Amino acid sequence: MARSKRITFLAELIKGYNVVLDIGSDHGYVLLEALQKGYITYGIASDLRIEPLMQAEKNLKGYHAKTIQSDGFLNIHESFDLAIIAGMGAYLIGEILDHAPSFDVTYILQANDKPEVLRAYLKDHGFMILDEYVIRDRFDYVVMKVKRGKMILEEKDLILGPYLKDKPEAKPYYERKIQLLSKLIFQVDLKRRREIEDLIAIYQSVL
């Protein structure tokens, strides 16, 4: 079955890691694709809800993988090299990371919205961004590779992304942001209009 560009992109990003934990795995497609292509050795699919977890269990049957019902990391007691948390809101990803293990692992994070909120969370909670990507699959998705550590981010970098801002492939993403904001500007009050103008100026600064 053809999977979405986003799923394929995420599967490629976890290539070369040994044990991968997928928090909020839903159907388990990211792990399935990574296992089918031999990208990873073992997958742990985990979800808060039992129905998606059973679906993941069905999809991952016969592969080197297990499923665990868990609220974020709370019921995860096994070790892993990389955790992926994708397809959720930025605030929820932050709440899940509040209980991330203290040992050294890599995280692949993909919030469906507000990457700036996730960047601010990471900066304030002892995580550092190692790289960033943007993938267009009907919508624009920003993906971050993260580890525990310190990072200093200017206000502008919270919006643009400290790595994304230097990537040529991110320019169409910034242009679409400007287009959207330029439409929104006519529908808001004066205070919000000023904020939107500032945001547009930040995006324009990297085009």
Ligand SMILES: C[S@@+](CC[C@H](N)C(=O)[O-])C[C@H]1O[C@@H](n2cnc3c(N)ncnc32)[C@H](O)[C@@H]1O
């Ligand atoms: C929209 S799906 C995303 C699925 C997949 N990660 C992806 O990127 O396509 C979000 C999944 O996260 C699960 N979820 C929500 N809150 C969670 C939490 N606190 N811990 C674990 N899973 C959670 C939901 O049950 C749902 O299956």
